Amino acid sequence: MPTIDPEAVVGSRITNQSLSRWLHSLPGVDKVGLEARTASLGTRSIKTASKAWALDMAIQMMDLTTLEGADTKERVRSLCLKAITPDPTDLTTPQPAAICVYGDMVKHAKEALGKNKIHVAAVATAFPSGRASLPVKIADTKDAVNAGADEIDMVIDRGAFLSGNYLEVYKQILAVKAACLRKDGTRAHLKVILETGELETYDNIRRASYLAMLAGPDFIKTSTGKVSVNATLPITLLMLQAVKDWFDQTKIQIGVKPAGGIRTAKDAIKYLVVVKETAGEKWLTPKYFRFGASSLLNDVLMQRQKLTTGHYSGRDYVSVD
């Protein structure tokens, strides 16, 4: 697996000052231009065979999610069974990539999924706010890893980022990445959530993307899904541009996961178009692109049913999870 030398990328020893200089030297983002490009990609018309391919890929890219205070063993088990058999009327339906739950639900998910290939992703680091001391956040991570989580979705410290303490943000990611190492030498897969809704500006989102990528995660992720503005197409396009440029610069391929607010198959297909026409085909695989979603699955299933049967489906023909 290729690795980078962060000091070589930044051009000097890693200090808050050098990080600041590096991040602020990145090209700016024009909001109107970015949103216009995204809107134009949104007019792509994806029909017939390409639509069928996109719907299946969208399912395979899903991290089927439940992150509620009220989650219980049975709730998690029910969601896992849905992931194993998304559409009982059509057993050719592919399975999602992962189930995403809170750390203390990981053991229930692992048990319910059994030998299925579906991963268990756990949110960690005092999700969603990230407002806790680093030791607490590391303990949160270790708990989830020890319970068997295949993937960890961490949150960055937005307070530190917005007050210019980039070194703190960076160090926390490195610490969580270290906490993902298992005793047998393997490691849990790491996604870094930027919480783009709180960063607000596209310039901030580009900088946060680069700061996160410097620490060497597997994925950068838009949101927790718990704030008022979650994933959007322009934000995702911007992050895809970042990972593409990063790959050109370092040969390291990092994935992107938009999460929260993606409810319809139509939306999901728009995201796939954006992936294809920004980062490119290399990212059109669950290994490098995921959807963080819950109600999206049923809408995709209904669209899938329509392609097969030729008529519109309804709520009664897809299962509640």
Add this chain to the structure above:
Amino acid sequence: MFDYSPAPESKDLVKFQASYGHFIGGKFTKPANTFSTINPATEQVLAEISHGTAKDVDSAVKAARTAYEKTWSKLDGATRGKYLYRIARIIQERSRELAVAETLNNGKPIRETRDADIPLVASWFFYYAGWADKLDYAGLGANPKAHGVVSQIVPWNFPLMMLAWKIAPALAAGNTVVLKPAETTPLTALLFAEICQQAELPDGVVNIVTGFGDTGAMMVGHPDVNKIAFTGSTDVGRIIAKQIAGTDKKATLELGGKAANIVFEDAALDQAVEGIVNGIFFNQGHVCCAGSRLLVQESVQDVVIKKLKARMENIRLGDPMDKNTDIGAINSKEQLTKIDRLVKQGVKEGGEAWAPSCVIPKNGFWYAPTIITGVSPANTVVREEIFGPVLSVMTFRTPAEAVAKANNSQYGLSAGVWSEKGSRILKMADQLNAGVVWANTFNQFDPASPFGGFKESGYGREGGRHGLLSYLKGSN
């Protein structure tokens, strides 16, 4: 692999008649003296069109004059405005049909006609409808008068949109018109004539005469015409200016361009690359204000060209009726020949031409999006308007050098500036000799925004309050 399946819009949305006469005095004349108009993507004939004679032009001007004297000049502004509002509404109602018609006759992608051309047509009529009863505010004092009868000649690159830019302000100001669409793209103008009938526009207020350059020359030369409005090549604009010299006829001319698109090292690079692509490849580069010269600051030349080439690989060239097509057909064999000749000249003079690999359809006229690097202000492809999807690339070191190179042209229609620094943008805007400066964007059009050129790009403005002025007496 995520390949987009064909996503064709339905041709059945529009039905052309087999042949068309002219639209004079509220009625269609019998087709006569006909020639074919084709779909440049397939070379299929769409309809037979009449070639306007001296008699046809005279008939049309008479109808316009009668309508002006007896009807149109006697209506109050509010009533004129209401006719224009009706026309705007009907355009909105028939917008999909008009988009398909324009794509079939012009060759530009359905996505563009649907999302750009036709909405602008509607909004142009809406905007000027609201001026008709507010002429006291145009800036020429109270109660300004119209010129009378106006001859209008529009080009083939945005047929219906150019028609809207001409007719809407002319009627709002109280004039009556005789309009000639380009010989290769007459169909949407003829559909517009039907819309005038549906709106119950009084006979003779709008007249459409189809034909070639000779028909246009007769419209310009007719003694009972008070004003000319022309959009087209600088060569023809020059002829018109000479034709009316010494007469009382007023003219506004929208001519050619060779715009510089200037990218500074502190630009938002990804959006700048989009702006470059949009600037020269939108509408197959058949745009007078196209950003056909890229002036990139030398320090970011490599990264910009690299990103530009990667972006160009995603451009989809093909069937204009497919909703996913980005670049459609070149409008005619003549234009294709010209583009090809100029690019070959550019390579001969030492430039390097590059295009992404595109599958070119068998029938029809097509040219892949192309960039020519290694050229300088002395080269033909940098000086001459190609009017195709071809970008000439040069570098600069300082703002002063960018300004000098950008202004070094007989044209002065538009310019683009890409930088995140506000004071630099505003200073550039002051120094660039162009009628439209787009900063951090390109090819933006709005009926409220005046558009027009300096130098040999013509004179007069279209859009906004300024666009109204040229249709009123007391202004040029």
Add this chain to the structure above:
Amino acid sequence: MRLEVKKTYKLFIGGKFPRSESGRVYIVNNHKGVFLANVAKASRKDVRDSVVVARSAQSSWAGATPYNRGQILYRIAEMLEGRREQFVAEIRELTGKSEKQANQEVDSAIDSWVWHAGWTDKIDAVAGNMNPVAGPFFNISTNQPTGVVAAFAPQDTSLVGLVNTIAPAIVSGNSVIAISSETLPICAVTLAEVLETSDLPGGVVNILTGNASELGSWLASHLDVNAIDLEGTSNAAELEMLAAENLKRVIRKGSYSRNAAQGSLQHILDLMETKTVWHPKGH
């Protein structure tokens, strides 16, 4: 003989038709003195609720493109034209006007909407401009809507006066709380129905029927109202005094004619603020 279904006359707040929270109504008779309807009598709490709703709707109305606002105002004219017979009948029933006079009033109301619709995207072309300051600065003045407007329609017309009170306020992106004529409220409610079917976002126009004097002081003293149009009031000077508390912009009674088929640009500008922006120019 078929028995008519009679209409209920309620307030128009936030795009909905509630009764007055006070539960009060007042009787409106036709020009012959015969009972016509029990019309909702707005209270100070209705005023309070209207201001909240108007404030909440204002920023996205102002944020719509001028083109979009023009489209909506034009659609209002379309809807008015489509229902002209109803308005003519109501005016005649209420005032005893002849068919010709009633039609003239409706013509003027519709045409005035059309006139106003055409201004949305032209105000700055006429009343905004670059300023040629003596220095290397880009300097521009533009006009933006003042915010929430309280407006009292003239007491003596059913429709055209109300139209010429509401339209100039909302053209530029203000939201408005309009108090209709007390004795001629019927067309105001029908107008509210027209507004509701015209894609106008809820809360941009709120219409309250009732007693202007009772409601006047609450609106004039309300600190979250930015401007007040005193045309239909009987105690204008007193209200202007109250309005001074937060320096509301005031349109005094008699400033503008309200019966014509067009309005006044100055009336529109009275409900806007000029903003001037400077930016240096230099490499």
